[in-house]
Amino acid sequence: MSLADLESKYPLIYTHCHPRGGPGWGALLEVLLDQLQARADSGGVQARALLTREKWGRLSLRFSPLDPADEAMVVYVEKLSMHICEVCGAPGTLIPEAWHRTRCNAHTEARPTWPTSDR
Numbered sequence: 001m002s003l004a005d006l007e008s009k010y011p012l013i014y015t016h017c018h019p020r021g022g023p024g025w026g027a028l029l030e031v032l033l034d035q036l037q038a039r040a041d042s043g044g045v046q047a048r049a050l051l052t053r054e055k056w057g058r059l060s061l062r063f064s065p066l067d068p069a070d071e072a073m074v075v076y077v078e079k080l081s082m083h084i085c086e087v088c089g090a091p092g093t094l095i096p097e098a099w100h101r102t103r104c105n106a107h108t109e110a111r112p113t114w115p116t117s118d119r
């Protein structure tokens with residue numbers, strides 16, 4: 001699922017920013033967003049995304065407000081993104097070259113074909 005699809009699936013979370021990043025991270029991010037929205041739907045805090053983008057090869061996330069009980073999961077998802085190809089979702093590794101990126105062997109040189117800036 002593309003991150004743009006996730007923006008429309010979770011409109012109460014994405015009121016302040018547009019998610020930016022490759023489709024390979026869609027399933028990973030969806031697991032997190034599903035948890036955050038479930039909390040709000042059951043009477044808890046309605047999380048709002050302030051930032052969802054690729055930074056230094058990994059997924060960078062910020063939410064406010066965010067239930068403290070979900071903070072560890074946000075960190076966990078950011079760390080997992082360093083092991084998942086941003087292009088296709090296959091197991092990948094962070095390539096710490098001048099251009100940081102997380103890629104599987106097939107997509108080592110693949111450049112973004114998705115929006116990378118929300119401006």
Ligand SMILES: [Zn+2]
Binds near residue numbers: 106
């Ligand atoms: Zn890949």
